[in-house]
Amino acid sequence: xxxxxxxxxxxxxxxxxxxxxxxxxxxxxxxxxxxxxxxxxxxxxxxxxxxxxxxxxxxxxxxxxxxxxxxxxxxxxxxxxxxxxxxxxxxxxxxxxxxxxxxxxxxxxxxxxxxxxxxxxxxxxxxxxxxxxxxxxxxxxxxxxxxxxxxxxxxxxxxxxxxxxxxxxxxxxxxxxxxxxxxxxxxxxxxxxxxxxxxxxxxxxxxxxxxxxxxxxxxxxxxxxxxxxxxxxxxxxxxxxxxxxxxxxxxxxxxxxxxxxxxxxxxxxxxxxxx
Amino acid sequence: xxxxxxxxxxxxxxxxxxxxxxxxxxxxxxxxxxxxxxxxxxxxxxxxxxxxxxxxxxxxxxxxxxxxxxxxxxxxxxxxxxxxxxxxxxxxxxxxxxxxxxxxxxxxxxxxxxxxxxxxxxxxxxxxxxxxxxxxxxxxxxxxxxxxxxxxxxxxxxxxxxxxxxxxxxxxxxxxxxxxxxxxxxxxxxxxxxxxxxxxxxxxxxxxxxxxxxxxxxxxxxxxxxxxxxxxxxxxxxxxxxxxxxxxxxxxxxxxxxxxxxxxxxxxxxxxxxxxxxxxxxxxxxxxxxxxxxxxxxxxxxxxxxxxxxxxxxxxxxxxxxxxxxxxxxxxxxxxxxxxxxxxxxxxxxxxxxxxxxxxxxxxxxxxxxxxxxx
Numbered sequence: 001x002x003x004x005x006x007x008x009x010x011x012x013x014x015x016x017x018x019x020x021x022x023x024x025x026x027x028x029x030x031x032x033x034x035x036x037x038x039x040x041x042x043x044x045x046x047x048x049x050x051x052x053x054x055x056x057x058x059x060x061x062x063x064x065x066x067x068x069x070x071x072x073x074x075x076x077x078x079x080x081x082x083x084x085x086x087x088x089x090x091x092x093x094x095x096x097x098x099x100x101x102x103x104x105x106x107x108x109x110x111x112x113x114x115x116x117x118x119x120x121x122x123x124x125x126x127x128x129x130x131x132x133x134x135x136x137x138x139x140x141x142x143x144x145x146x147x148x149x150x151x152x153x154x155x156x157x158x159x160x161x162x163x164x165x166x167x168x169x170x171x172x173x174x175x176x177x178x179x180x181x182x183x184x185x186x187x188x189x190x191x192x193x194x195x196x197x198x199x200x201x202x203x204x205x206x207x208x209x210x211x212x213x214x215x216x217x218x219x220x221x222x223x224x225x226x227x228x229x230x231x232x233x234x235x236x237x238x239x240x241x242x243x244x245x246x247x248x249x250x251x252x253x254x255x256x257x258x259x260x261x262x263x264x265x266x267x268x269x270x271x272x273x274x275x
Numbered sequence: 276x277x278x279x280x281x282x283x284x285x286x287x288x289x290x291x292x293x294x295x296x297x298x299x300x301x302x303x304x305x306x307x308x309x310x311x312x313x314x315x316x317x318x319x320x321x322x323x324x325x326x327x328x329x330x331x332x333x334x335x336x337x338x339x340x341x342x343x344x345x346x347x348x349x350x351x352x353x354x355x356x357x358x359x360x361x362x363x364x365x366x367x368x369x370x371x372x373x374x375x376x377x378x379x380x381x382x383x384x385x386x387x388x389x390x391x392x393x394x395x396x397x398x399x400x401x402x403x404x405x406x407x408x409x410x411x412x413x414x415x416x417x418x419x420x421x422x423x424x425x426x427x428x429x430x431x432x433x434x435x436x437x438x439x440x441x442x443x444x445x446x447x448x449x450x451x452x453x454x455x456x457x458x459x460x461x462x463x464x465x466x467x468x469x470x471x472x473x474x475x476x477x478x479x480x481x482x483x484x485x486x487x488x489x490x491x492x493x494x495x496x497x498x499x500x501x502x503x504x505x506x507x508x509x510x511x512x513x514x515x516x517x518x519x520x521x522x523x524x525x526x527x528x529x530x531x532x533x534x535x536x537x538x539x540x541x542x543x544x545x546x547x548x549x550x551x552x553x554x555x556x557x558x559x560x561x562x563x564x565x566x567x568x569x570x571x572x573x574x575x576x577x578x579x580x581x582x583x584x585x586x587x588x589x590x591x592x593x594x595x596x597x598x599x600x601x602x603x604x605x606x607x608x609x610x611x612x613x614x615x616x617x618x619x620x621x622x623x624x625x626x627x628x629x630x631x632x633x634x635x636x637x638x639x640x641x642x643x644x645x646x647x648x649x650x
């Protein structure tokens with residue numbers, strides 16, 4: 001079973017060291033594809049990877065910017081939403097609770113198409129009302145990512161919030177802390193591990209996302225996954241394997257880090273919070 | 276100083292009020308205990324005073340000012356929570372200084388006051404530990420220091436010693452009482468432990484079903500319980516039923532179910548001829564002596580040796596059973612004994628007041644019937 005899951009990945013990684021222009025045939029071990037990706041030169045077949053304005057580094061830069069903005073905004077909003085859902089009673093709370101989790105199961109293709117339709121519609125209206133011409137680009141990609149990322153943050157943060165002993169907040173209030181001070185001094189410190197791991201999770205998701213990005217990117221706003229997809233159309237070289245391997249490595253590291261934080265400081269984990 | 280008048284509180288989705296028309300007057304410098312079984316409303320009463328719950332009706336005043344509508348963080352009362360609720364991510368010192376920090380007290384003053392507090396609760400040297408690194412007793416002291424550092428006008432203690440083992444509890448009891456007297460503080464102490472309430476408090480209120488049944492000094496409540504529940508809940512009691520055959524004040528004559536007449540001291544006396552009454556007598560007030568073979572006598576049917584004294588179960592002629600506690604041995608099961616008591620030991624016990632009903636559609640629960648009735 002595990003072999004079934006990981007065999008393609010193992011092959012991907014192995015062939016990223018293939019000293020050949022083509023992925024299919026093993027021609028011996030080389031670091032060249034990695035050298036090419038990381039330095040932009042020195043590889044055996046530099047023409048198979050585009051660098052510069054529309055190339056690999058630009059795509060990587062775009063991905064990082066989108067992921068960073070998505071992480072900051074989605075973590076903030078997701079945490080606030082989790083607090084609102086868990087701590088405040090308001091009409092419609094139950095409905096919102098269900099709607100927040102829905103994006104986790106909505107097919108990504110549906111999200112991508114709906115966002116595309118939404119953006120073009122809004123842009124048309126904006127133009128009709130006398131605004132300037134707007135086009136798809138990195139901002140729309142970022143907004144798209146934020147829409148699905150909030151759900152993940154809310155999910156993770158709420159789980160931890162539910163485990164918070166309400167007596168700590170009561171004790172803080174009893175000792176003279178107003179609701180804001182209680183939030184900053186008691187509730188948020190308790191949530192920190194969940195917020196951090198939620199942020200890492202969202203960063204990974206944003207970095208890896210293809211479908212939503214593809215629909216909302218437009219021209220010139222290429223992120224790394226979209227760039228890789230474009231490369232395949234020209235030629236399938238081990239450079240693609242190398243890029244994929246590096247992305248895999250980065251994602252795995254982030255997820256492991258997120259787990260580590262959850263595990264170490266999670267419920268009953270970090271000793272600080274044990275009583 | 277602290278007064279509650281006609282305070283009502285019904286929790287959401289609960290039929291019965293948790294606190295039903297409570298009236299309390301607590302004086303400055305008092306060690307006042309709220310005593311009752313679990314679910315009697317004592318903790319809710321405390322939370323209402325702390326501001327963690329809002330009363331449906333009624334008035335809570337502190338030093339002449341109403342507390343209703345004042346949020347908990349603006350009330351000059353602080354709580355020692357059951358199981359302490361220490362902040363696990365803060366050190367002992369930061370737990371204690373929390374209240375001063377949020378009020379913006381200067382660092383220098385915080386440091387000196389935390390030092391004083393640590394000395395007061397004898398935790399010097401543990402300032403930089405985390406709560407998880409402390410024993411139960413030490414955690415309890417941190418909880419106490421954290422509340423006391425703010426100089427509360429009333430310190431609310433919610434079963435503060437409930438989680439400690441017996442020996443530690445005894446020690447903390449005497450420390451608490453000493454501290455309260457030395458500092459001249461006002462304590463409102465919630466407990467379900469009658470012994471704790473009796474030994475610690477200057478006055479106590481016995482609660483049941485959301486209402487206060489009796490308020491008085493420990494001696495008054497123990498020796499002159501006004502109703503069945505109080506007599507039954509505090510200490511051990513024998514309950515006897517009978518009929519008034521000779522009304523009078525302060526002495527009246529009651530005939531027990533076994534036709535035995537007894538004289539009862541009842542200074543409140545407004546009982547009429549033929550009225551049914553419940554009488555109470557504490558087991559330690561009954562005296563037993565070996566009987567001569569000729570006189571009608573009671574018989575010992577069971578005994579438990581308790582160290583300090585012995586508990587006997589005695590059967591009177593006519594089938595009434597009495598619990599008796601008496602120091603010194605010399606009596607054995609089956610022995611014929613004479614039973615006597617001091618003339619004022621028998622008391623007339625009123626029925627429990629009916630449980631208050633907050634709304635019309637709710638049924639009042641059935642009256643509690645005397646359980647140890649043996650006639």
